[in-house]
Amino acid sequence: MNKDNITDIAVIGGGASGFAAAIEAKTILPTAKVVILEKLDRVGRKILATGNGRCNLSNINLSGDHYHGSVRNIMRVIGATPSATEFFGSLGVICTADSKGRIYPKSNSASTVLSALRLRAEDLGVIERCGFEANFIESTPQYFRISSASGEKYPCRRIIVAAGGYAAPQFGTDGSVIRLLRSKGCHTTKICPAVAALRVRPELLKGLKGVRAKGRVMAYSAGKLLKEEVGEIQFTDTALSGICVFNMAHLFSQYEGKLTLRLDLAADMELEQLVGYLRVIQYQRGKHTTEELLTGIFPRSLSSYITKRALGRPLTLLISELRENDLRQIAQLIKCLDFDVTGTAAWKDAQVTSGGVSGDCIDERLQLRSEKGIFLCGEILDVDGDCGGYNLQWAWSSGIFAGRSCADSLRGGRT
Structure with a gap:
């Protein structure tokens, strides 16, 4: 296959962690071709619904006590990445905290957050590809091939899976990619609605x-x-x-x-x-x-x-x-x-997924142990936080961390 037709990094999922991952990877590797593959007709629909449309980005009272799941290095990932205030400040968004420590954009509008993410991604040259529902990942010695439900195939050197869990399927997160990852040797913990x-x-x-x-x-x-x-x-x-x-x-x-x-x-x-x-x-x-x-x-x-x-x-x-x-x-x-x-409550009324891909399936870089070159971030992993901005903080932090790890592996690893 012509190397020019192979995407360097494909991000499955155009939500919070997917955008954070794509922006970080493209910032580190400006010449790399980075594409976000989104199953819906537009990106970020779940972002727009968070915090009753206000987008509770994070919380000033971050600690491991507010997180649950089998991923063992949650706070190390969060500590190794910018705070939500720093990250969004770098995107031109001013943040403010309420009396309970919940951090919101000063505009009190989730559209501010999505617009800032899309603007930075566009400035960097990240490509959005909507209407692509990933349902199979094929591995070859040189690259991966992601197949869509319609039969389209997308070759790439690295994959970041940021497709979310099962909560709020009306916004595109229906757990289908978790089922896909089981074919790559992943196992999941018990899954049920959380923050519900x-x-x-x-x-x-x-x-x-x-x-x-x-x-x-x-x-x-x-x-x-x-x-x-x-x-x-x-x-x-x-x-x-x-x-x-x-x-x-x-x-x-x-x-x-x-x-x-x-x-x-x-x-x-x-x-x-x-x-x-x-x-x-x-x-x-x-x-x-x-x-x-x-x-x-x-x-x-x-x-x-x-x-x-x-x-x-x-x-x-x-x-x-x-x-x-x-x-x-x-x-x-x-x-x-x-x-x-x-x-x-039913999945459509839940805010978060409890359970997901087990922490045993990933290494310290959020890379699959069973398939090098595939990185995971966000709600697809077995991490759920309390209500109050903790889940979005995990999305930003794990996305940035996975994007960084993915870019580093591409710089010095397999082609």
């Missing part, structure tokens, strides 16, 4: 749809506390939602579906303080029905739900008729409102 709502028995949520309440969420399995987080809890007709719940979702698969969420809806009060408060309310509202017992601290629907679930009696009972044991039962339920998790 957690489903519980619908009958336990009756009357709570649309309710929001602040509290502490604790995840248990077989009686062992796994994780806890404080934040706003949102109730739907089938699930518990909110960031503090999203950050528990990866545990459902990890503990084989044996997961219980315990809500403490009075996290700022000890049990005895709460019982004392209820005694005061009983004195103040004694002539009213139990429907009014908790309306001073919770929305009416949640107030009624807690009282009814705790007592197992109609709300027509007068507050003055409650016994000390009744007040204690109500207080205990407020502090320990348990829900057994039955599943996660």
Whole structure:
């Protein structure tokens, strides 16, 4: 084959990690032919949807505690690459952090981020090739050949796989390339939705749809506390939602579906303080029905739900008729409102994939051990982060790291 027809580096996937990889590789090797192969009719659709369209780029509180998965050098990769603020500053994007440490573009618009990535890629000479759905990689002694679903073949010297996982398939990430990589000797860890709502028995949520309440969420399995987080809890007709719940979702698969969420809806009060408060309310509202017992601290629907679930009696009972044991039962339920998790939200409603290509399949350069010359980055790997910018930080960092490793291998390696 004519060498002029062979692409130097083909990046499978025109998303966050794919653009970061292509930009870094082309910056290191200005004369190399670098092409982004995107299955959809345009690049970056998932970027535009992140952070509710605001694009939560990263978080100032980066640590390994916010990441999960079998890739062992997550923080080394992040530490070896520019911060999101530095990277996007080099692309002309000003970033700012909110009170929770979440980093956004100053414009509060994801389109700012995508435009900056595309402009830099264009300036460097990176080629975008849309409508190319990779479904097979053939290896030859001199190069690789990527085949598309339509039968088109794309020869290249190196490959960076940045095709994402299974989450949000409406934006092109349907896990198809993970299946492709299994043919190259890769194995995957258990895969399930992460940064997602957690489903519980619908009958336990009756009357709570649309309710929001602040509290502490604790995840248990077989009686062992796994994780806890404080934040706003949102109730739907089938699930518990909110960031503090999203950050528990990866545990459902990890503990084989044996997961219980315990809500403490009075996290700022000890049990005895709460019982004392209820005694005061009983004195103040004694002539009213139990429907009014908790309306001073919770929305009416949640107030009624807690009282009814705790007592197992109609709300027509007068507050003055409650016994000390009744007040204690109500207080205990407020502090320990348990829900057994039955599943996660569907892939279309999940933000991230928990699981992916195992960390055992790649070396310290994010290169496949079984097939030299193929590098992986982003969500396709078994790395998922908490909600709050951690997953996009992994996308930028792993993309830059893989792009750098790929370019270095091309400079001194196989042709």
